[in-house]
Amino acid sequence: MMRLVVQVKLLPTPEQAAALEATLRAVNAAACHVSAQAYDQQTFRNYDLRKHTYTQIKDEYGLAAQAAQHVIKKVADAYATLHANLRAGNLGQEGSPRRTRATSKPITFRPDAAQPYDDRCLSWQINVRTVSIWTVAGRVRNMAFTASPDQIAMLSAHRKGESDLLLRDGMWFLIATCDLPDRPVTVPDGFLGVDLGIVNIATTSTGSRHCGKGLNAVRHRRRELRRRLQAKQTKSAKRLLKKRRRAEARFAANTNHVIAKQIMTEAERTGNGIALEDLQGIRDRVRLRKPQRVTLHSWSFHQLGSFLAYKAARAGIAVIHVDPAYTSQQCSSCGHVDRNNRLDQASFSCTSCGFAEHADVNAARNIAARGVAGWAVSHAA
Known part of the structure; x- marks a missing residue:
C-alpha cells in the first residue's frame, strides 16, 4: 500500500475561522501541558500519558474525547521522533550544544501547530466540497473547501485515516491521507x-x-536578496523574509x-x-x-x-x-x-x-x- 497526501484549501467564514483558530490554540496549549508532564515524569508512551493527563486536559481545555486522545498521541509521537533522532545521532554527540538544547527542556508546540483529526471529528462531503469539523465552539458544518479535479478524484477514491488541520500564512488547509494500492513493479530492460x-x-x-545555469542564477539572486534582508534586521525586512521563505520552498x-x-x-x-x-x-x-x-x-x-x-x-x-x-x-x-x-x-x-x-x-x-x-x-x- 502506498500512502500519499492531498492538500485542500478551506474557505471558512470569519466566524468559522475564529472557531478554528481557538481550537488550534486550545489543543496546542493542552499539548504543551502534556509534554511538560511527560518530561517531568519521563513517561513518553501514549497509554501511560493517557492515564496521567486525559481527564485533566479534557476538563481544563474544553476538548472532546477524540481531540484529547489526538493531543496525547501527538505528544507521544513527537517524543518518539526526538528519541529516534537521538539514537541515530542526528542531533550530534553526547554533550554537544544541539543535543543538549533538544534534551534539556520539554518539547513545545506553537499555538498554530497542525492538529490531526480522524473521521469521528471530521467528515467530508466531497460531492458538495464541504466538511464538518469539530471545534471548541462546537461542530462547524458546511465549511467550504476548494481542490483541483485530480485532488477530488483522489479523495473520493482513496482517502483513508487521519487528516491534519493546518494554518499557514493566514490560510487554512486540510492535509488528507490517501492509501493507494501497490502497483506491480515491471521488470526493467535496463x-x-x-x-x-x-x-x-x-x-x-x-x-x-x-x-x-538558469536555475543557479535564480538561486544566487534569491540568496543575495535574502542575505541583504537578514542584514537589515527591521520588522519589514523580517516580514518580507517570512513571505519569501514560502515562495522559495514552493519554487x-x-x-x-x-x-x-x-x-x-x-x-x-x-x-x-x-x-x-x-x-x-x-x-x-x-x-x-x-x-x-x-x-x-x-x-x-x-x-x-x-x-x-x-x-x-x-x-x-x-x-x-x-x-x-x-x-x-x-x-x-x-x-x-x-x-x-x-x-x-x-x-x-x-x-x-x-x-x-x-x-x-x-x-x-x-x-x-x-x-x-x-x-x-x-x-x-
Missing part, C-alpha cells in the same frame, strides 16, 4: 542512471541535463516535481528502471569550497529523490539506490578509476583509454551500470 549535482541538479545516463518543490516528472517520462518511454545515488550523509561526506557548500545545503536533493520514488511506485517502475563512491572518477567505458580522469567540473577524460564525456553524464552511466548489477544481485533466482 536502468536510467541519475547523477545529482550542484551545477546540474540531475543528469541522466542518456545525456539529459536538468536545470543548470524548489515545483522544480523538483518538474525534474522528477521528466526523468519518469524518460524511464517509461525506454522501459528502464531508475538508479539513484544513495546520498545518506552526503552533507557530512563531501568536501567543497564555500560557495559550493552554500549551493549544496540550499537544495533539497532528498525531496527530489522522494518525488522520484513515489512517482515511480505509482507507475510500477523499479527504483534502486547504489553506492555513489568514485562514480565521478571512474571511466564508464573501461572502468579505470583515477582522480586525474576528472579534468574539471564538466569535463571527463580517461587517462587509461582516452574516453571523453561530460563529467555528469559519465557519472550517471556508472550509476546506471551499478543499478543493473544491484538489481541482478537482489533479484537473482
Whole structure:
C-alpha cells in the first residue's frame, strides 16, 4: 500500500475561522501541558500519558474525547521522533550544544501547530466540497473547501485515516491521507542512471541535463536578496523574509516535481528502471569550497529523490539506490578509476583509454551500470 497526501484549501467564514483558530490554540496549549508532564515524569508512551493527563486536559481545555486522545498521541509521537533522532545521532554527540538544547527542556508546540483529526471529528462531503469539523465552539458544518479535479478524484477514491488541520500564512488547509494500492513493479530492460549535482541538479545516463545555469542564477539572486534582508534586521525586512521563505520552498518543490516528472517520462518511454545515488550523509561526506557548500545545503536533493520514488511506485517502475563512491572518477567505458580522469567540473577524460564525456553524464552511466548489477544481485533466482 502506498500512502500519499492531498492538500485542500478551506474557505471558512470569519466566524468559522475564529472557531478554528481557538481550537488550534486550545489543543496546542493542552499539548504543551502534556509534554511538560511527560518530561517531568519521563513517561513518553501514549497509554501511560493517557492515564496521567486525559481527564485533566479534557476538563481544563474544553476538548472532546477524540481531540484529547489526538493531543496525547501527538505528544507521544513527537517524543518518539526526538528519541529516534537521538539514537541515530542526528542531533550530534553526547554533550554537544544541539543535543543538549533538544534534551534539556520539554518539547513545545506553537499555538498554530497542525492538529490531526480522524473521521469521528471530521467528515467530508466531497460531492458538495464541504466538511464538518469539530471545534471548541462546537461542530462547524458546511465549511467550504476548494481542490483541483485530480485532488477530488483522489479523495473520493482513496482517502483513508487521519487528516491534519493546518494554518499557514493566514490560510487554512486540510492535509488528507490517501492509501493507494501497490502497483506491480515491471521488470526493467535496463536502468536510467541519475547523477545529482550542484551545477546540474540531475543528469541522466542518456545525456539529459536538468536545470543548470538558469536555475543557479535564480538561486544566487534569491540568496543575495535574502542575505541583504537578514542584514537589515527591521520588522519589514523580517516580514518580507517570512513571505519569501514560502515562495522559495514552493519554487524548489515545483522544480523538483518538474525534474522528477521528466526523468519518469524518460524511464517509461525506454522501459528502464531508475538508479539513484544513495546520498545518506552526503552533507557530512563531501568536501567543497564555500560557495559550493552554500549551493549544496540550499537544495533539497532528498525531496527530489522522494518525488522520484513515489512517482515511480505509482507507475510500477523499479527504483534502486547504489553506492555513489568514485562514480565521478571512474571511466564508464573501461572502468579505470583515477582522480586525474576528472579534468574539471564538466569535463571527463580517461587517462587509461582516452574516453571523453561530460563529467555528469559519465557519472550517471556508472550509476546506471551499478543499478543493473544491484538489481541482478537482489533479484537473482
